[in-house]
Amino acid sequence: MPAGFSSSDADELLLAERQVQAKLGELEGGDAIDLDALAAVSNIFRVASTARYHFERKVLVDHDLSFTAFTVLWVLWIWGEQESRHLAAESGISKGTLTGVIRTLEKGSLVERRTHPADGRLALLKITNDGERTMEKLFPVFNQTEAAITSGLQSEEKRELANLLRRVLTILEGDA
Amino acid sequence: MPAGFSSSDADELLLAERQVQAKLGELEGGDAIDLDALAAVSNIFRVASTARYHFERKVLVDHDLSFTAFTVLWVLWIWGEQESRHLAAESGISKGTLTGVIRTLEKGSLVERRTHPADGRLALLKITNDGERTMEKLFPVFNQTEAAITSGLQSEEKRELANLLRRVLTILEGDA
């Protein structure tokens, strides 16, 4: 079972923290480590990785879409036709990666590309009718799965989780 | 700027939510979407992706390590020598992927592999002395960066963030 991080009880992270302390205790004069930051950040990565794998296996496989391809298609669906570099930034991938993803999406007739009429350097990407129909079927299922994996949280807690994450994102986008 | 999701104010997600509602409003008789789940889950992905990119560029590049290679090395550092499939599960990757990552780590003399003396099918992976020294230097910096990107949160908030994420993880590991 890949991308699962093993069947980890909450205890395991605590054990890991003690192991880290033991490892760093061996060093001379090192500053104490921030265990709260360690726990928060590593859980972000664990949840993201596990959830991504979950979405790909349970939702996207039926439509032959990778998680990234879905993200790109989602951006085009919501925001409409746009230039390549903007789509890449909005999807969180490099422009080089986008070229390959668009190639894949074009094979499935979900996206079409054209050259900007006034500027030959630019490429305009647009979702096709097939792509629209796919998203109209797919997104509700995707969102139901989002609801399912957060079903252990009250609505207020989901909002709080989102807010805490947004505050981390603010720091990250300040590049520090 | 890859893996950045564009410079997104908190406003942008709200705009996206309205766009989603408009898109789904066009459909006949669809159930309402869970906006709280949408916000929580998409922020998990955004933060994880942005943070991963940040770590690779600011911390790991100095040691020629990918994020995944660092994760694998960290597991070996903390938990000691172990079998391949266990290491893969603990690192959140498939065993096929691990083969390649180990190959990369072996090139850098950070990890060594041997066959299990009592069972010829098993491979035992162990961190080398070079690997130990690398982690002793690298991990404190890594943790300082974890502290930096969560510096907008109080200690209590970091623990709460970790707890909320653990509860999502519990549902995910139940595979539902």
Place this chain on the structure above:
DNA sequence: ACTATATCGTTCGCTTCCAAACGATTCCAG
């Protein structure tokens, strides 16, 4: 003992992912 069966790590084909180099196009200075 011997033949199925199961398990393990590797290999294979494909997609994703990045930075860097590249060709094409546009813009600007003179």
Place this chain on the structure above:
DNA sequence: CTGGAATCGTTTGGAAGCGAACGATATAGT
């Protein structure tokens, strides 16, 4: 208008990522 500089998307090379198929090894059952 004509060079140089800037900008754009694509290509390239290499690593990561998966599932599936594969050989090698070990374990049962008979």
